[in-house]
Amino acid sequence: xxxxxxxxxxxxxxxxxxxxxxxxxxxxxxxxxxxxxxxxxxxxxxxxxxxxxxxxxxxxxxxxxxxxxxxxxxxxxxxxxxxxxxxxxxxxxxxxxxxxxxxxxxxxxxxxxxxxxxxxxxxxxxxxxxxxxxxxxxxxxxxxxxxxxxxxxxxxxxxxxxxxxxxxxxxxxxxxxxxxxxxxxxxxxxxxxxxxxxxxxxxxxxxxxxxxxxxxxxxxxxxxxxxxxxxxxxxxxxxxxxxxxxxxxxxxxxxxxxxxxxxxxxxxxxxxxxxxxxxxx
Numbered sequence: 001x002x003x004x005x006x007x008x009x010x011x012x013x014x015x016x017x018x019x020x021x022x023x024x025x026x027x028x029x030x031x032x033x034x035x036x037x038x039x040x041x042x043x044x045x046x047x048x049x050x051x052x053x054x055x056x057x058x059x060x061x062x063x064x065x066x067x068x069x070x071x072x073x074x075x076x077x078x079x080x081x082x083x084x085x086x087x088x089x090x091x092x093x094x095x096x097x098x099x100x101x102x103x104x105x106x107x108x109x110x111x112x113x114x115x116x117x118x119x120x121x122x123x124x125x126x127x128x129x130x131x132x133x134x135x136x137x138x139x140x141x142x143x144x145x146x147x148x149x150x151x152x153x154x155x156x157x158x159x160x161x162x163x164x165x166x167x168x169x170x171x172x173x174x175x176x177x178x179x180x181x182x183x184x185x186x187x188x189x190x191x192x193x194x195x196x197x198x199x200x201x202x203x204x205x206x207x208x209x210x211x212x213x214x215x216x217x218x219x220x221x222x223x224x225x226x227x228x229x230x231x232x233x234x235x236x237x238x239x240x241x242x243x244x245x246x247x248x249x250x251x252x253x254x255x256x257x258x259x260x261x262x263x264x265x266x267x268x269x270x271x272x273x274x275x276x277x278x279x280x281x
Contacts (some may be wrong), residue, residue: 039125046119094247098255125204
C-alpha cells in the first residue's frame with residue numbers, strides 16, 4: 001500500500017466542524033515517504049489551527065456585513081502546535097491529557113480526518129480508526145448494515161464481510177439489537193459494535209479514542225485480550241484514555257499532552273505518574 005503524506009498547501013476553502021463554531025484550514029494529501037517501514041506514522045512540526053467565529057459573525061447583521069467586504073473577525077485557537085512524533089511497528093502508544101489538551105484532535109490528524117494547518121504527516125499502512133462513539137456509523141442503519149458499510153469503506157468485499165459477521169456479532173454481544181437501527185443503542189452498545197468492527201478491518205494501525213470509558217469490565221477485559229493478539233501480529237495501536245491503569249496494562253509507550261504540546265514521551269509507568277501528579281495539583 002502506498003504511504004500517505006499530508007502537506008500544507010494554500011487552503012482551497014474551509015470546513016465547518018460538527019458541534020463547534022469553528023473552521024479548520026484544509027490541506028492537500030499526496031503520497032510519498034516512509035519507505036524504511038512496512039507500517040508506521042511520522043509527524044513533523046504539526047499544528048492544527050481552528051478559527052473561532054466571533055459573536056458578530058454568528059448574527060445575520062454580521063454575515064451581511066461580511067458579504068459586502070467587511071473584514072471578518074475571528075480568534076485563532078491552536079489545538080496542536082509544533083508537534084513531532086514517530087510511531088513504529090511494535091509500538092502500543094497511550095495518549096494521556098486533560099480535556100481540551102488535543103488528544104482527540106491528534107488522533108483525527110493521524111487518521112487523516114483532519115489535515116494539519118502546518119507541518120507534515122506521513123502514514124504507511126491501513127488505518128482502522130475508532131475515533132468516537134458512533135462517529136463512523138449511520139444511526140438509521142442497523143448494526144449489521146453498518147458493519148457491511150464499514151467493510152465497504154475499507155475495500156473489503158461484501159462476501160468477505162459476510163464471513164466475518166458472526167464473529168463481529170458475537171464479540172459485540174448486543175443480542176437482537178444487532179439487527180435494530182443504531183439510533184436505539186446505548187453508548188455502551190455503540191462502543192461494543194465499533195470495537196468489534198474495527199478489529200476485523202485487518203489494520204496495520206489501530207486508532208482508538210476512549211473505547212475503555214464505556215462498557216462493562218468483562219468487555220474491557222475481552223477487548224484488551226483481542227488487542228494483545230493484534231499487537232502480537234505487529235499491528236501498531238494508538239489509544240487515547242483517561243485511565244492510567246489501562247495505559248500501564250496495555251501500552252509499551254505513552255505520551256502526555258497539555259494545551260496541544262508534548263509534555264513527556266516515555267515508559268507508561270513514568271508518564272502516567274507525571275501526568276497524575278500534575279493533574280492532582
